[in-house]
Every structure is written in C-alpha cells, then in structure tokens.
Amino acid sequence: MGYPMARNLRVKASADDMLVIFDVNKDATTQFVDELGLTSKKIVVAGKLEEVVDRSDTIITMLPQPQHVKTVFSSFLNVSSSPAGKEQKLFIDCSTIDISTSLSVGKSVCESALNGQFVDAPVSGGTVGAAAGTLTFMVGSEPALLPRIMSLLSRMGSRVIHCGPPGAGLAGKLSNNYLLSITNIATAEAMNLGIKLGLDSKVLKDLINVSSGRCWSSEVNNPVDTAQREFKGGFGVSLMKKDLKLAIQAAEETGAKLAMGEKAKEVYEAVEGVEECKGRDFSVVYRWLGGEEGKM
Amino acid sequence: MGYPMARNLRVKASADDMLVIFDVNKDATTQFVDELGLTSKKIVVAGKLEEVVDRSDTIITMLPQPQHVKTVFSSFLNVSSSPAGKEQKLFIDCSTIDISTSLSVGKSVCESALNGQFVDAPVSGGTVGAAAGTLTFMVGSEPALLPRIMSLLSRMGSRVIHCGPPGAGLAGKLSNNYLLSITNIATAEAMNLGIKLGLDSKVLKDLINVSSGRCWSSEVNNPVDTAQREFKGGFGVSLMKKDLKLAIQAAEETGAKLAMGEKAKEVYEAVEGVEECKGRDFSVVYRWLGGEEGKM
Structure with a gap:
C-alpha cells in the first residue's frame, strides 16, 4: 500500500516539497527512485528511520501490525527534539492497528522531546484505490489539525472523513x-x-x-x-x-x-x-x- | 399483507373485473367492503374457500406458513373442474414457504381435475410496500404465463422479477x-x-x-x-x-x-x-x- 500512496504524494505535491522515503525492503525504495527520479529530483531515500523524522515536517507511516508501529515509533523517539521555533512535527499513521496501541504511540510522540502531534488515519480502498488515488481516509484527530491533514491526504485519496478525536479513525x-x-x-x-x-x-x-x-x-x-x-x-x-x-x-x-x-x-x-x-x-x-x- | 394487496388490485383493476375475496378473519373482509364498497360494487365476499376458485379465473393466495398453503389448496381441489373451453385457471401463491411444499402444491393443482396453472410469487417490501403498491415480486413460472402474471402483479408491485421455472421465485x-x-x-x-x-x-x-x-x-x-x-x-x-x-x-x-x-x-x-x-x-x-x- 505504501508504494502507490507515496507515488501519488510525490506526483501531486508541489515541486518544492521534498519527499523522504524509507522502507526495510531496499528494492522498493530503489524502484521508487528509478520510477520517479526522472520527473522529480525531490526524493531522498533515508539511510535509517530516524533520518525521516529529522528531515521532515510531516511523517506518514503505513505498517502491517501493531508491533511494527511500536518499533518504528520508538526509533522516531530517538530523535532528540524538533528545532525550536518550527511548526510542530505531525505524525499521520495510516496503519490499521488496535486503538490502544495507536493512542499509546500517539501519547508518547506528543509527550516526548519531539513535542509532535499525532493522528490515526487508516484507509479503505485497497491497493487499487491506493494506485488510483481514490482511498478513503478515516481520521481520528484534533479538529485544529484538519486543514493541514486534508491537503496532504487528498493527494492520496478522494475522501477524508473526520471521525472524531484520536483513535476515532481506527x-x-x-x-x-x-x-x-x-x-x-x-x-x-x-x-x-x-x-x-x-x-x-x-x-x-x-x-x-x-x-x-x-x-x-x-x-x-x-x-x-x-x-x-x-x-x-x-x-x-x-x-x-x-x-x-x-x-x-x-x-x-x-x-x-x-x-x-x-x-x-x-x-x-x-x-x-x-x-x-x-x-x-x-x-x-x-x-x-x-x-x-x-x-x- | 393480503389486505393492502387486495386493495390495490381492486383500485387498479378494470371496472369490469370482479374481485372475490376470502379471509378466515371475517372482520377483515367486512372492513374491506366498507372501505371500498362505495367506489366499486365489483367485490364479492366468498362464503367459503371453494367459492373463490369457482368464481375466479385467477386465484391469488397470501398465507403465513406452509401448512396454511397446503390446507387452502386441498380445499381448492374439492372444486370439481374448470368449465370446458375456458382459459386455464391460474394460481399465484405469494406466500413465503418452503420450495418443496410449493412445488408439491403446484403439481397437485396442475394434475387435478382443475387442470390449473401455478406460479410462486413471494414478495419483498413489507406492509409499507404492499400499501404503496411498490412490492417486488419474485416469480417462479413457465415463461408463457409471464404476460398474464405481469399485468396482474404490476397492480400490486413496482417490480416483477422472473427468477426461473416454478420454485425459482421462492x-x-x-x-x-x-x-x-x-x-x-x-x-x-x-x-x-x-x-x-x-x-x-x-x-x-x-x-x-x-x-x-x-x-x-x-x-x-x-x-x-x-x-x-x-x-x-x-x-x-x-x-x-x-x-x-x-x-x-x-x-x-x-x-x-x-x-x-x-x-x-x-x-x-x-x-x-x-x-x-x-x-x-x-x-x-x-x-x-x-x-x-x-x-x-
């Protein structure tokens, strides 16, 4: 799912936006650069997970199971802190996992030195919807974050439904x-x-x-x-x-x-x-x- | 269900058509005549079940359970035979019952002295659909009978689906x-x-x-x-x-x-x-x- 989502994100983002990608499957990131490198140089393949957080304002995750989300976010928390004066980092987790894990991971991000913001945004529409950019995102988020989320997710989906506070998307x-x-x-x-x-x-x-x-x-x-x-x-x-x-x-x-x-x-x-x-x-x-x- | 169905049948039928009604609940037939008697005299309340068959070309039944269908049709079979030279009597059973009973009852009607024709035509749409005349009929019937069935059922429903041979409606x-x-x-x-x-x-x-x-x-x-x-x-x-x-x-x-x-x-x-x-x-x-x- 992550590949076609990232593809749409890159293709529909502004030319100035930088996309930092990471996958444990190196062939996937190599193929991504091969496929899109000719039309845009604004892609960076991160050497390790922490680098994604270091170099990004918004971090989107799409992972199979709760334990993967936990592991990835504990790597994220190794990053010391957000540079002072910059907008808070926003973490959008699109994984379908249990609500308890999502709330707990979100809390750790908000309360850590990262001082981040976290929303759950699982999708429906499958790989076909991901490729066509017609996914539905079900979002659990503080209302104030919605404008920032909407503009991003609308590059990957045709419908964004705000279900309520964190956890409500799941x-x-x-x-x-x-x-x-x-x-x-x-x-x-x-x-x-x-x-x-x-x-x-x-x-x-x-x-x-x-x-x-x-x-x-x-x-x-x-x-x-x-x-x-x-x-x-x-x-x-x-x-x-x-x-x-x-x-x-x-x-x-x-x-x-x-x-x-x-x-x-x-x-x-x-x-x-x-x-x-x-x-x-x-x-x-x-x-x-x-x-x-x-x-x- | 039978009451609003019969009501639509009477209201939408040609003025020359005679409607012969029967219900074990005498209050229902009395109320029916009270309600519709002023606008049409073409209603007869049958004194017993056999009279419905004697006086009708087409007989429509709407009954709760298989045993009621069996009982009613064994009364019908007491009627000696259709008058020679007239169109075959058509029996349309709108009850939702088991397929075996329906096929068996249909067979008895066709093979008896009545020499009748039989179709199963259960409905969906509930009492609301019955009152509004928007029922869906699911019909199991020989194709040759369809024109005759369609014109009748369309007075009580908005959709008639031919599902296949006898039993297919059920x-x-x-x-x-x-x-x-x-x-x-x-x-x-x-x-x-x-x-x-x-x-x-x-x-x-x-x-x-x-x-x-x-x-x-x-x-x-x-x-x-x-x-x-x-x-x-x-x-x-x-x-x-x-x-x-x-x-x-x-x-x-x-x-x-x-x-x-x-x-x-x-x-x-x-x-x-x-x-x-x-x-x-x-x-x-x-x-x-x-x-x-x-x-x-």
Whole structure:
C-alpha cells in the first residue's frame, strides 16, 4: 500500500516539497527512485528511520501490525527534539492497528522531546484505490489539525472523513470492516444457496442488488464475479482476518457484544488454511463453501 | 399483507373485473367492503374457500406458513373442474414457504381435475410496500404465463422479477432473505461497536454508507434510526426468523453449506425471547445487543 500512496504524494505535491522515503525492503525504495527520479529530483531515500523524522515536517507511516508501529515509533523517539521555533512535527499513521496501541504511540510522540502531534488515519480502498488515488481516509484527530491533514491526504485519496478525536479513525475502520467481514461471508453463502437451488447466477445477483440483501459484497465484490479472476488481487483473506480480530479485540475492551464475530473468525481461519484459498481475495469464502465457479 | 394487496388490485383493476375475496378473519373482509364498497360494487365476499376458485379465473393466495398453503389448496381441489373451453385457471401463491411444499402444491393443482396453472410469487417490501403498491415480486413460472402474471402483479408491485421455472421465485426470496438476516445482525453489531468505541452514531452511519460495510440494513433500515420509533412497524423479528429457518431447510435439502446460519438462528430466537424485543422490527437485534438508543 505504501508504494502507490507515496507515488501519488510525490506526483501531486508541489515541486518544492521534498519527499523522504524509507522502507526495510531496499528494492522498493530503489524502484521508487528509478520510477520517479526522472520527473522529480525531490526524493531522498533515508539511510535509517530516524533520518525521516529529522528531515521532515510531516511523517506518514503505513505498517502491517501493531508491533511494527511500536518499533518504528520508538526509533522516531530517538530523535532528540524538533528545532525550536518550527511548526510542530505531525505524525499521520495510516496503519490499521488496535486503538490502544495507536493512542499509546500517539501519547508518547506528543509527550516526548519531539513535542509532535499525532493522528490515526487508516484507509479503505485497497491497493487499487491506493494506485488510483481514490482511498478513503478515516481520521481520528484534533479538529485544529484538519486543514493541514486534508491537503496532504487528498493527494492520496478522494475522501477524508473526520471521525472524531484520536483513535476515532481506527474505531470507524474497525466497525466498518467488522460489518464487511460478515456481509462477505453471508453474500458467498446466499449466492451459493441460490445457485444450488437452481437459479442463474446473474439473475440471483441482479435480484439481490435491487432487494434487501443488497450490500457492497453483492454489488462491488460479488464472489461469482471474483471467481472469474480466480479470486486474485483485491483484499486478501489474511488481512480480513486481521481486521476482524482487531474488531473482536476492540469489542472485548469496550464491552460491546458481538454475536457473530467468533463464528466469522472460525470461517476465515478455515478458509486461510485451505491451499486453494490462501492468499486470495477474501471473497474466496465462496470457493471454500463449494460454490460453483466459472458460470457467470 | 393480503389486505393492502387486495386493495390495490381492486383500485387498479378494470371496472369490469370482479374481485372475490376470502379471509378466515371475517372482520377483515367486512372492513374491506366498507372501505371500498362505495367506489366499486365489483367485490364479492366468498362464503367459503371453494367459492373463490369457482368464481375466479385467477386465484391469488397470501398465507403465513406452509401448512396454511397446503390446507387452502386441498380445499381448492374439492372444486370439481374448470368449465370446458375456458382459459386455464391460474394460481399465484405469494406466500413465503418452503420450495418443496410449493412445488408439491403446484403439481397437485396442475394434475387435478382443475387442470390449473401455478406460479410462486413471494414478495419483498413489507406492509409499507404492499400499501404503496411498490412490492417486488419474485416469480417462479413457465415463461408463457409471464404476460398474464405481469399485468396482474404490476397492480400490486413496482417490480416483477422472473427468477426461473416454478420454485425459482421462492429460491430467490429465501437466498435474499438469508443474506438480509445476517447483514441485519452484523449492522447492529457494527453500529453498537463503533458507538461503544466513542463514535457519533451519525458519523458512523455516514462512514459505513460510503464504505465497504454499506448494505440495505445500514442505509435503509439502520437500527439507530429504527430505535427512534422503538423498532415499531417494519419486518417483524419472528418473520425474519421464519424466513431464515426456511433458507436453512432449503440449504439442507440441496446440500448448500451455510457457515453462519445456525448462529444467526440462535440470535433471532434469543431476541424473540426477550419481552422488550418480541414483535418489533427485526433490527431490534440492536436493543438485544445493548445498543444505545435515542442518540441520533
């Protein structure tokens, strides 16, 4: 996700802006410079993490798991302090992680010698949205920071939703993705049921999409359609499982009752454990159910 | 449901058409005549079920459970036969029942002395759609019958979807409502989770409705909205449970794997068992989860 996001940030930023990039995967940063170096010299590859903070006013992170966010931010805190008189450094974390870790990392940034500001801004839209610059950012931030955030994020996304104070961006993302994790399974089940009952898959899809079963999973990411590309690309089943687990964890922490969560988690774990489903788009639940493929 | 459907049928039918009505609830038929008698004399209240078949070319049934459909149609079969030379009698059953019963009843009508034709045409849209004449009919029928069916059903609904041969209307309805039964629970869970995590309910609803969690339950029948009318009206929780059970039964008969069905059934059974939820709109799952009411 980070690569196409950084690409859009560089392409749409002002010519004077300097982009300092870092990735543990050196091939990624090399490829980035190769791809964009001809059109802009304003790219610096940082030698180490601390250098990103040293040389930047705004630091954007996009990391897979809570432990990566913790590790990266503890490196950031090694930087002594912001130069006096300059605008406070702003940290925008786009990772989808648990709210507790995000709040704790944000607090450490604000209270350290860095005297930084921190917002959570997880995204939806996947790698396709990242490449097209059409991501949705769900932002948890103090209102005063919004103008500064908006102008930056709008280079990488088409929609920025302010959900509330720090942590609220993640709360929105996890709530939405909890719902998605279930509608995805239910859509696969309903399509499979109807087809097994003898319905034409296109008739069934069209019927659901003008009826009360209509959802993003039936309209945009219908498993009978994704089966046509063998469930390749899209949002991986392991990422869906990860987000679902984070939602279940958030529900436990806050005492919100989830009736379907554990059963859905079992499903994604089972799906991921099957060789012909592993690593595919999360709608591959349809294949796991034994759904007919290649009919539409 | 039958009352507003018959009302639209009478109001929108040609002035020459005769409507023969029957209901075990005599108050309903008396009220119907009182309400419509002044504008049209073309209403007959049948003294017994057989009279409806005797006096009609097309017979429309709308009944709660499979056993009611069986009982009513065995009364119909007492009628000796259709008068020679007349168009075959057409039976349109709008009940949501199991496919096996529907096919069996249809077969008995076609093979009996009545020499009738039979289609399944379950509806979606609820009592509100029935009153407004905006129901969706999901039709299982031989194609040759469609013109005759369309002109009739379009008086009671705004959309008639031909799903396939006999039984296909019910297959479509049960598949759609299976999906709905799950998205309804998941929406209630996601709204409750997000609000418990501190989100404003309107912000959360708007966020989901432009994101991948978007579904009919979040957009049209959001539990935070229905809580405002104390979950009154709408589609009753017992009806949702009934449709879900029919879908599970159909899945068992056809070997379609449902991963979430039993868990969802447990939820609706538990919800129905709680006094402050019983008899309410099925989105009352939100109340059962302990969702905050009266915030939006």
